[in-house]
Amino acid sequence: MSNTFNNDLKQQLVADFQANESRLNGETKTPVHQTRREAMQNFEKLGFPTIKHEEWKYSNVNSLVKQAFDFNVKTEFGSEELETLAIPNLEGNILYFINGIYNPSLSRIVSPENQLQILSFGQAVKENPSLLDDYFAKYANYQDDAFTALNTAFAHDGVVVNVPAGKVVEQPIILRFITDARTANAASQPRNLIVVGKNAEVKMAEAFRTIGENGSFTNIVTEIVIDENANVQYYKVQNETEKAYHIGTTQVSQKANSHFYAVTVTVNGGFVRNNLNIVLDGQNCEAFMYGLYFPNGKQHIDNHTLVDHAKPNSYSNELYKGVLQDKSTGVFNGKIFVRDGASKTNAYQSCRNVVLSDEASMNTKPQLEIYNDDVKCSHGTTTGKLNDEALFYMRSRGIPKAEAMTLLMYAFCEDVISEIKIEPIRAYLEGVIADKLAQK
């Protein structure tokens, strides 16, 4: 589908791509770069989506694509300054990305090299091309998804993480993305590839913070490739500014007997679109997806999930919950595919929302496409108000209204929060969520 929609950002990106290419010299011949080039062509064809696009019906990127962004904001951070933005007490392999660019000198890798290998994407192109040839862009859809195509075209700034077969990485891997919008509209397009070998185990998190008064735009793609019998926990924690645009795709591929477990928590952000796409490409896989979002003001938070049951005997379960205030908007779109051959599939989905203001709104859309009779699937969505009876009961016992509301909302979220199994992340989120809910 060609799109003649004209906009500033698209033109800027097309020009940037050409300028980049002219600096690459020999690298233009590599398979990675061929993929980038193909992706760029796709992006040019697709253009940015409009609300006429089925997948973008409730999420309008018009205001994003009319802005100009600097994809190269230079900034300096000292370790101490970074500490103030950190999740307290969180130990492990801490990887810093400043304006989307992996910064090894600020980062700290504590797991031994034989458990965990981390290269910047640019480094991997040179030092471990076969890993990229095998896995890069083999999963994320850069053919039809404009933002993924764009990210793929500029793939350079993220990390490539390899957990060899049989290794259990004890310390979590924390990817900390700090966007500095203090001096300009800052944009970044990190691209990460996480390869987890057979029987390996790893816990990882992506945490996003933005500082500064200007706008920001993050277009991130993370591919997670999980081999047989491996086990991955993945957390996405978003605490950005009102002017932050975040479009992210986490693309997961699971082989037989593997387990994947995801919790996505959006505390703050201006315009957020999270795509979590999981392909269960083997038997006896398990995938869990939890989500929480708390938009207020004019924040917009959109979670799209896709679970593709490609093989028999697998299990997926998702639970997303949101509390919406003020004039905020939320979207949940949960797609479940059960392929023809995927008998004995179990797939469950639920999305529950509390809308606290008449001006806030939530759009929920479960989409089940089932091509097999021998399956167990269920889905349910609810959107309601806070229970007035409960509120009065609490107030009549002396608990002030604001506090009672906070307690009730917190109770509503509790079952998802308790799924966060990295304690410092949970403690941090409990704090920022309580603060946000108490703001009313």
Added chain:
Amino acid sequence: MLTITDLQASVDQKEILKGINLEIKPGEVHAIMGPNGSGKSTLASVLAGREEYEVTGGSVDFEGQDLLEMSPEERAAAGIFLAFQYPVEIPGVTTINFLKTALNEIRKSRGEEPLDAAQFLKLMREKAKLVNIDDALLKRSLNEGFSGGEKKRNEIFQMAMLEPKLAILDETDSGLDIDALRIVAEGVNKLRTPERAVIVVTHYQRLLDYIVPDYVHVLYKGRIVKSGPKELALELEEKGYDWIKAEVAAL
């Protein structure tokens, strides 16, 4: 302590309380009886500050303060407690956590120091024993999945913890077995001091054998149509409400 004058209230434009007058002095126990739907719970809710009920006339004075101007939490802090006819289930909030928040908020509004965890637990154990409520129950989500009797007992337990000046018990006896009834009544009686007062809403004389009222009032169609000494409850038990309805109709 509490003076209700010509109180009128409605919900969804429907008038339910049509002019209630009632005077309660410290140390007294008042029983309110009356047929189903006559407005007893509505009166209790209006006194506790439920916003769905619109007060359309009259006044309520509690220890010199205009009660109707106060929020539910301010009334609780001033010493009013309503034991609900239908206690609300609140998933995800434990009774312990809830009560600790409530108690410390009330203390704060009175300028008292909050209780720390140890002090709170000590007080809780003491009061739990008083109403014979199980520790395990208090660790669960508030009222969630509690049996009818457990919910009522939990109300009295909360009352014992918060030590209100004026307790309003809305059919706390219904759904209780005979032993529980006695325990709940003892809990209420232990709270009785010359400074405190109790309003007992009930359909049955039985509870009043344990909590002996100073006055019995009959609420009918939004008005108190008859008041008398404790013997009135016995008379109602024996004769039902027809004779009262007839008296009202004759007016």
